[in-house]
Every structure is written in structure tokens, then in C-alpha cells.
Amino acid sequence: MEYEPILPIRTIVFQILFLMVAIVIEAGILRQRLRLGFQTSVQYALVTNLATVVAGWIVFLVVEPLASASIREQIISYVLFDNLLVSGWTTRTGFLLFVCAIFVFFLAFFIKAKGLEFMLRADDTWKFLAPRNKKPVSRDDRYAKARGGASLTQASIPNFTDTVIQANAASFSVILLLLLLRAVAEEWTL
Amino acid sequence: MQNLFRGFRDEIKTLLEPLLPDKYFSYQTLLLLSLFSLLVATAVESTGDDNPWAVTLLTNLSWIFFVTTVWWALEEHPIKVYGFSISPWITGAVLCLFLFKPWVSDTRFRWALTCWPLISTGVLALPKFVDWELKLKNRSKSTNKTLVMTTLINLLLSSWILFHFRVQDWVNNYPSLLVGSFDRSAFVYDFERGREQQSQGVPLLEEIAAEVTEELNDQPWYQTERWLYTRRSRLETITRRAKESLDARNEGDFWQVEVPRELRPIEDGYFLDLFANWTGPTSRDGSFYVQKTCRILPTDRPRAVLPQTGTDATQTDEPPPTSRSTVVDCGELAVQRQGESQQASQGER
DSSP, X not given: OOOOSEEOHHHHHHHHHHHHHHHHHHHHHHHHHHOXXXXXXXXXXXXXXXXXXXXXXXXXXXXXXXXXXXXXXHHHHHHHHSOOOTTOOOHHHHHHHHHHHHHHHHHHHHHHHHHHHXXXXXXXXXXXXXXXXXXXXXXXXXXXXXXXXXXXXXXXXXXXXXXXXXHHHHHHHHHHHHHHHHHHHHHHHO | OHHHHHHHHHHHHHHHGGGSOSSSSSHHHHHHHHHHHHHHHHHHXXXXXXXXXXXXXXXXXXXXXXXXXXXXXXXXXXXXXXXXEOHHHHHHHHHHHHHXXXXXXXXHHHHHHHHHHHHHHHHHHHHHHBXXXXXXXXXXXXXXXXXXXXXXXXXXXXXXXXXXXXXXXXXXXXXXXXXXXOTTOSSOEEOSTTOOOOOTHHHHHHHHHHHHHHHHTTOBHHHHHHHHHTHHHHHHHHHHHHHHTSSSGGGGGGEEEEOOSSOEEETTEEEEEEEEEEOSOOOTTOOEEEEEEEXXXXXXXXXXXXOOSOTTGGGSSSOOOEEEEEEEEOOSOOEEEESOOHHXXXXXX
């Protein structure tokens, strides 16, 4: 079989760039909210993001051969020509893309949360973070919470899921912003 | 003379120095073993006796010795890029060559390249799991973390390689994609600038024109007119057949061949305009179509008549007995043009 000199260089460049952006943002949020060390949080962000990206690739590589001809046409058009609207924008394609985006977001969140939990358990830091593993909150604490001021112990244990979803949302937003900037820049130069 | 000979011998000695082991327990010994197995294998093969089993065994042994040599040698003299050892990837490459023999077929080549990062990870990880006596080792937490990270990065590399092959598959299955430019793509970069790709629409229309010529040429004119009257269904059948004969048959769905609504009259005959529209993915404002025109003309041919006895009849005003037969002329090659064909813009879909 003959191979054309067409290489996915841009995929690699963009992927590395977006991974770096996501890792920096997520590591910052993890460090701030979970009070992890600098190196640890970068490491966690790196591993969770890599896991997410690999999962995404596996899904793509499995789904693409199974997709129907029209969907494959759209995929090819988007990948090779940056042109998603072969047969015009319809409500159906819009809806489909929206559902895909939501699905991707929550899949990424799930993978990151599970991966982070796994790594925290491996490092024996999980028990310091998960409030449900601790003994039930004392009556005084609950009273203090009801009065508005969080007790000291609880203030140091921010909600783990909350942090992960915040980190995920932040990195997704920034990457989307970068993509948007790229689209705007392309329109500008034309 | 003696001196020259000695100098020559010394030269060879220094050349062979890195190959000869200082002690028996070293990678040079393995390298010599590998070469020895290869030598024996060629010897067995050249004896002419049909003994494929022995040859296979010996070549495999040679490969195993060679892979181990590379591993061992790189363990002793690691190759570092920015302080990071890339030895496992080299060993992995050699191991892939041995396991997949990628020169045999394209599928094997793909497998070899795709598995290369994963096998290299295995090469990297193996010494961390077992020691020289094949006993399980206790790993520290940081080693574990590094291993997880390396595995993930190598999975990502494999994904990129697979994606590359997927793109190659697309381009091979739908060669007319190459007509558009990939400049805007966010995923791939085309290293061949100014590619002058001919779309498959050209051979498609040529095939259709050849079939039309074959069906109509030398047919009586009245039959041709009937054919032209029912051209829609006729051309549909021909198109279906022509699409099957394309080099890349998957592409057939993306070609839409138009049947002309009006025939352009010329003298006594007609122009048959054939259009093939590319409906597949293209770059923005990069749509194109292929056009070809066939001239279908009647000619008067003298009918093969038996020589008649009465010569008077031919000398009257009546023309000699002729029959109108058809000449199809699809002279020039089909042309590929940018933009939408007129037929399509008229809403002839």
C-alpha cells in the first residue's frame, strides 16, 4: 500500500499544547483546593489528563469504523478540511454535537475523579480528604455549621467531587476559548 | 611486506575489538552466538536439504540472541536524549522487527508500528517487576507512578500512530479527497505542496463514455434516438457499472452523475453532456465537478447492396441506398473544473 506524505503533525502539536494548558490549570486548582504539594498536583493532573485523552482516542478509534457512512463523511470532512457542515447545519447535527459534548464532559469528569481517587488512595492521602471516611460529625460541628460558620476540620476538607468538576470545567473552558480564538483568527486571515 | 601484513592485522584487531568479549559473560558473547546461529542457518539452508524446521529454529534463535544483545548493550551504554534514556524504545523496535517481521506485508507493518510504544513500555517495565532471578520485586510508589505515566504516554503515541493509519485509509479509499487542500485542517499536515491530484471522476466519466460509445456506435440512427429518449435509465445502469469498476470503489457513493435534461442539438445530431459532481467532503469553496461531452452524429453509410443487374435505377435522381447509422465521438479527455456544475446550480439534483 502506498502512503501519502500526510502526517498528523497538527494533531500532535495541538494535543500537546492542550494537554499542557489543561495540566497547568487543573494542577493549580487541585493544589489550591485539595492542599496538595506542587509536584504532586502536577503529577495527578498529568496522569488524569493523559488517561482521559487516551480514553478519548480509544473511543474515537473504535467508533469511527462502526459509524454510518454519513457520520464518517462528517468526520472526514472535519478532520481533513476543518469543515463540519457538508450538508448544511441542521437541528439534528446541532443536537448530536451538543449531546456528544455533554457526554465527553461527563466522561472526562468521571475518568478524572476515579483516577484521582485511585492515586490518592495509593498515596494514602485519600483518608484525609474524604469526609465520609471519618467518624460522623459531632453535634457541635453540625451546630456550628448550622450557625453559618464552618468548623475548622471541615474547612480544610473541601468537597473532592466539587474540586474535580471545577478543574474539569476550567480546563474545558480554556481549551474551548483557544479553539474559538483559532477559528476567529482563521476567519480574520482569510 | 611483513610490516604491511602486521599493520593490516592490527587494523582488523582494532576493528573487531568492540565485538570480542573481554569476559564470557557479556553481550558480545551473545552477539557472536547470534551471528553463529545465523551462519549455521544459512549453512543448513544452502545444503539444499529440505529442512525448514531447523532453519526457522536457528533464525529465531539468532533473533532472540540479537534482541538480548541489544538490550544488554543498551543497558550498559544507555543512549540518552536530554538526560532521558531512550534505550527501551530501541530494544522495543528490534523486538518488534523480530515479532512482526514488518517487511512481509502492510498489515504486519501497521501492527509493528502500532505496538512499538507498548512493547517498549513492556521492555522498560519488565526489569522493575522482576529481578535477574525472575523473582517479583517490590516497587516504590514513585516507580509505580512513573510506570503509569510512561504507559499512558505510550498509549497516546500508539493512538497517534493508529490515527495516522486511519487518515491514510481514508485517503486511499477516497482518493478524490486529495483534490482539496488540507491547509485548514487542524489535524493533518500535507508535506506534498502543490499536489495535482486527478479526481476519480475523470476515469469514471471516461468509463461511462466508453460504454455509451460501445452501445451506440454503428447502431442504426432510429435506435440511437430511442436510446437518447430513454437516456435516464440507460445512463443510470451504465453509471452503476462504471462505479463498480473504479479503482477505489468506496468512492462511488460520493459521485453523482447527472443525466442532461436537454440535449444540445448540433447539425443533425446531439451533444451529450455528462457531468459528475463530487458530493463528498472538500475544503471550503473547493467543490469541483468533472465534465465530458460526447458528440452523437448520424452518418449516411452506403448500404451493402447486392450488385443489381439493372444499372438504370442507380443513375436516376434517387440517392444511392443508404442507411443512417450513428457515430459517437467522445474525443477529448474529461475535464475537472472548480465550482458547481451549471446543472447542479439549476437545481437538477
